[in-house]
Amino acid sequence: MITKETKLKLVAACAAGMEALVGREIRNLGIECQVENGKVLFEGTIVDIARTNVWLRTADRIKIILGEFPATTFDGLFEGVKALAWEEFLPLDAEFPVAGKSIKSKLFSTPDVQSITKKAIVNKLREVYHRPASVPLAETGSKFPIEVALRNDIATLTIDTTGSSLFKRGYRTEKGGAPLKENMAAALMMLTNWYPDKPLVDFTCGSGTIPIEAALIARNIAPGLKRNFQFEEWGWFDKNVLAEVKAAARSEIKQDLTLDILATDIDHRLIEIAKENARLAGVAEDIEFKQMRLQDFHTEKEYGVLVSNPPYGERLGDFSAVKPLYREMGEVLIPLETWSKYILTSDLMFEEHFGAKATKKRKLYNGALRVDYYQYWGKRKPREQKIEKGTEV
Incomplete structure (x- = not known):
């Protein structure tokens, strides 16, 4: 069960060239982090998920890292995905679309990678929630956007907490011909x-x-003061956390x-x-x-x-x-x-x-x-x- 004290592995995704700026912003929030190409890694609670989504100016989105493991075969990918603790994050009725990408990996077919990942998660949830294979999962509840990213034969599974990219502040109703994000x-x-x-x-x-x-x-x-985030839909995410983070931001x-x-x-x-x-x-x-x-x-x-x-x-x-x-x-x-x-x-x-x-x-x-x-x-x-x-x- 995820509580306000639960430490999660998190990643701030960003455009190439922005990593140092995103890292500086995260450190300014009092969070230690590690800067890598196109991303900044850090640990935090659901409070930190709310704070980074509300405060980061230069990042694209904040994701929870469910796990990383080597994957050179589809069987290995399936078993690696299934072994992760999906039940801690996804309720039985969760809607969980799976996006994927593969860079310099043996499993190069993105549609197949996505399909195997989806199947593994479905199997895990059926086992945990005791649902027969003959009955499809409803997926009528809150949305949990999942990504499976393969790079150099290492699979990383994440859940997106942000929703619409962080560049969408909510104030730009109309744009010019070539708008700058x-x-x-x-x-x-x-x-x-x-x-x-x-x-x-x-x-x-x-x-x-x-x-x-x-x-x-x-x-x-x-x-992020005037916008909504994907995590607001999730039943296990304390609704008061975002309200408190936004109230604190307004006071500053x-x-x-x-x-x-x-x-x-x-x-x-x-x-x-x-x-x-x-x-x-x-x-x-x-x-x-x-x-x-x-x-x-x-x-x-x-x-x-x-x-x-x-x-x-x-x-x-x-x-x-x-x-x-x-x-x-x-x-x-x-x-x-x-x-x-x-x-x-x-x-x-x-x-x-x-x-x-x-x-x-x-x-x-x-x-x-x-x-x-x-x-x-x-x-x-x-x-x-x-x-x-x-x-x-």
Whole structure:
């Protein structure tokens, strides 16, 4: 029986390139973890399942690891799956769809792997709940999404606690033509040197995802506050746990904060969508939205941060169409010497078109698309020198 004290093996799944950020977020929750390719492993209770689902900005989903074992034959897979303690998690009427994947393994047929896994779980539940083989399991109850993942002949069985991916915060009702996922936007902000006391500008804001995620981070608003999770359906998951976690998260929101965030786009329709998304996210008062061309941007402010996910070749279907935009970006932004600039694109020739070599470049994945995050660090603000008492100025 699963209780609030039961320690479970858990995994936060994430996109390639995000692992270190997810690991940092989990450690910030006071949980030890181990970072691996595409995932972060940790142990926790149902309270930690709720906390990570509510708080993680850059992960995709949180799963319970039921077990891992070598599987080079279908008989071995069947017996390994059947040996796991499914009865501790799945009630008799559980709906348990099985998804699968196989990488560099002898059992390479995903449909067969899924079918064998499903059959093994069914057999285990029939034995435990004393049901005859002639009567199919109803599967009319709560949903427990199961995945069997084979990698290098090792099978890992997990149950998804999240449901819809964590990037779905619940505030984005409409999108632009090539929307950036919310957890990717949060990652872009977490990879900058922006602090809430600095000006922030996104001049290709689209549906507003980057500035909205920035405002959520600044105000310490948990990204999962306004959404539901798969585990809420499960009878053994204490309903009070999520309510307590969300109540605690609300108490940690920074109310007294003045932000200087400007979000612009050339498309007036997108600006209206972005305004509505910001309103639903609860940060409409923190962001100034303005329809504006990049060429018209100018500022007297210093030591700010510019973040942009401009249109790029694969998104528009034509690299040549974005070259003039990158040149204009360079002409407008390079003179802003005290501003740091962060630009996401898949164009390997970006620096040449922009007119300056990046301070640092980071490889990320926007969905399946390999992209680079070009980072141009601005001049640091001089430290204020302390004036000793009695010193003439």
